Amino acid sequence: MMKLNDKTKCLLLSSILCLTATLCATAQNSSSVCRLGFAYELSQRSQWGFEKPVVRSLIPNSSAEQSGLRIDDVIEQIDGVNVTEVAPEEVKELFNATGNSSVTLTVSNLSGIPRQIEIKKECKKSNAITEDQLASAFAMYSLETTAEQQFICPFKTSITAEEVDFAHFHTFTFARIDENNRKLETNINECIERELIKKGMQVNNTQPDLLVQTFYFFDKNPNYKGTNKIIVEKEPTYRYDSAEGKMVKLPFLNYAAAESEAEYLLQLGIRLVDQKEIPGRVLWECEANELMESSFRLDEYARIHVPLMLMQFPYLKYMRNPQYTVNRRSYNYTGIQYDIDRLELVLDVDRKSPAYAAGIRARDVIQKIGKHKMNHSAEEFSAAYKRFISRTMDLRDPKTRFTDANGFRYCMNWDLFKYTQVADAAADTDYLSAFTYLYYFAPYINPSGNNACVFQVKRGRQVLDITVRPIVRTEVIVEIQ
Numbered sequence: 109m110m111k112l113n114d115k116t117k118c119l120l121l122s123s124i125l126c127l128t129a130t131l132c133a134t135a136q137n138s139s140s141v142c143r144l145g146f147a148y149e150l151s152q153r154s155q156w157g158f159e160k161p162v163v164r165s166l167i168p169n170s171s172a173e174q175s176g177l178r179i180d181d182v183i184e185q186i187d188g189v190n191v192t193e194v195a196p197e198e199v200k201e202l203f204n205a206t207g208n209s210s211v212t213l214t215v216s217n218l219s220g221i222p223r224q225i226e227i228k229k230e231c232k233k234s235n236a237i238t239e240d241q242l243a244s245a246f247a248m249y250s251l252e253t254t255a256e257q258q259f260i261c262p263f264k265t266s267i268t269a270e271e272v273d274f275a276h277f278h279t280f281t282f283a284r285i286d287e288n289n290r291k292l293e294t295n296i297n298e299c300i301e302r303e304l305i306k307k308g309m310q311v312n313n314t315q316p317d318l319l320v321q322t323f324y325f326f327d328k329n330p331n332y333k334g335t336n337k338i339i340v341e342k343e344p345t346y347r348y349d350s351a352e353g354k355m356v357k358l359p360f361l362n363y364a365a366a367e368s369e370a371e372y373l374l375q376l377g378i379r380l381v382d383q384k385e386i387p388g389r390v391l392w393e394c395e396a397n398e399l400m401e402s403s404f405r406l407d408e409y410a411r412i413h414v415p416l417m418l419m420q421f422p423y424l425k426y427m428r429n430p431q432y433t434v435n436r437r438s439y440n441y442t443g444i445q446y447d448i449d450r451l452e453l454v455l456d457v458d459r460k461s462p463a464y465a466a467g468i469r470a471r472d473v474i475q476k477i478g479k480h481k482m483n484h485s486a487e488e489f490s491a492a493y494k495r496f497i498s499r500t501m502d503l504r505d506p507k508t509r510f511t512d513a514n515g516f517r518y519c520m521n522w523d524l525f526k527y528t529q530v531a532d533a534a535a536d537t538d539y540l541s542a543f544t545y546l547y548y549f550a551p552y553i554n555p556s557g558n559n560a561c562v563f564q565v566k567r568g569r570q571v572l573d574i575t576v577r578p579i580v581r582t583e584v585i586v587e588i589q
Contacts, residue, residue, distance in 0.1 A: 140231045143229070143230055144203060144229060145170025145171050150162075151423065153424060155274050161199060164587065166178075169583065171228040175225045181217050184216055186212075187212050209229055210227060212224060218278060218308040220278040232445060235448050235455070236455045237447075238446075243439035249543075249546070250546075252552075253438035255510075255519065256436075257510060258433050259434075260431045262396060263394055263420075265393065265424055267392050268389060277318050278317055279311065280319070282300075283321045299410050300322070304320075307418075317384040318384075319383050321379040324406055326375070328372055329370050347360075350415045350586070353584060356412070359402040360400055370399030373399065375397050376406065378393065416432065433585075433587050439546045440545060440546050440578035442462050442578045444461075462578050462579055468574055468576065474566075476563070477562070477564075478545065482542050495538070504523060506520060508521040527552040530552040548561055549580050559578065560575055560577050561575070562574070562576075
């Protein structure tokens with residue numbers, strides 16, 4: 109068995125703290141808690157939704173997401189009440205009106221067309237813990253699919269200081285393409301067009317409200333001083349690739365590195381120019397300046413980074429070096445809600461879920477999941493999880509190292525050539541690894557490929573073996589912090 113070093117202890121501590129915080133937080137009462145499935149902030153930007161709620165994040169699979177609510181939507185009315193007619197502290201009360209099972213919002217975006225949507229409140233018992241929460245708590249079983257990471261991009265974003273409301277601009281076109289770089293500029297423009305259309309805008313080549321200009325540069329750094337002779341362990345650079353739906357490693361230096369350390373320099377800029385109110389006025393601009401260890405294609409850079417750059421249009425939050433948080437989860441969803449104080453007890457089961465369809469019901473007691481017993485306390489589960497992590501560190505691949513959102517620098521995926529050993533460890537009943545079922549679709553947890561879970565359930569005097577075929581849910585939340 110591998111001896112724990114300081115790096116391993118940091119990783120272990122990160123996982124145990126997360127699990128303990130999730131499993132050992134005792135509910136204060138047995139009442140229900142309700143959510144709408146989105147977060148907002150009151151805008152202080154005169155250019156977008158000034159003093160109105162602006163949607164900043166959506167919970168995956170929530171009623172809010174399914175209703176069609178989108179990031180950067182401006183909430184104009186809540187159940188028919190204009191948000192500008194109430195004090196800021198009253199807005200929260202409107203969202204949480206007592207006795208209402210849903211809320212009707214009037215929202216607007218860059219399309220210029222207000223729309224009305226109904227969002228149903230999703231309620232659960234305050235001592236319930238759901239499978240998405242458990243997936244994060246037991247993420248060390250499957251860092252390949254479940255992790256929270258942060259990264260900073262070297263972007264400089266600016267907006268006009270003049271009084272203007274971006275809500276007046278609904279259409280766009282692109283500046284004339286340089287024929288010498290037609291393929292590159294076409295690829296960059298296509299990336300921009302996709303993102304602006306997602307925000308509600310439309311292409312209009314005859315009378316556009318905005319003109320989109322781009323500028324770029326890539327070359328060797330004339331001030332490059334060569335590789336440092338002192339070998340220093342460099343932190344790998346990861347960014348989120350929305351097209352691939354995952355974090356990717358890139359040959360970029362830290363945003364705070366000295367320019368002389370970079371062998372290559374890359375610049376990409378997007379500029380939005382007024383064509384409607386004061387033609388020629390620059391309304392919004394974002395410029396990326398990367399320090400690079402090796403060559404990288406500009407069109408590939410645009411494919412990955414244009415969505416990140418345009419996350420700050422029309423609502424600008426940070427002018428320099430924005431920090432992004434990516435919370436990604438892929439896990440087996442059955443629909444079971446567990447009692448946080450007694451994990452073998454089913455508090456509730458989502459209707460139309462795989463578990464409900466299979467016959468699992470509230471108040472059932474789960475005796476086993478597979479061959480793993482469930483009659484253990486949160487402290488016992490945490491202690492066993494700690495053993496699993498420490499005894500399997502030598503089965504991980506150091507080449508996949510990354511830093512999680514808690515700042516722990518030695519997270520690693522499983523070694524591809526050691527999947528069999530990982531699966532054996534996950535199946536070991538000594539580790540009380542009942543919740544590995546959340547990742548039963550993964551070959552390092554279940555080499556058979558048969559993603560079916562057997563729950564042994566006690567219902568009164570009956571003991572039932574119920575086979576549940578979960579749905580693999582993939583959820584990604586990307587936010588600017």
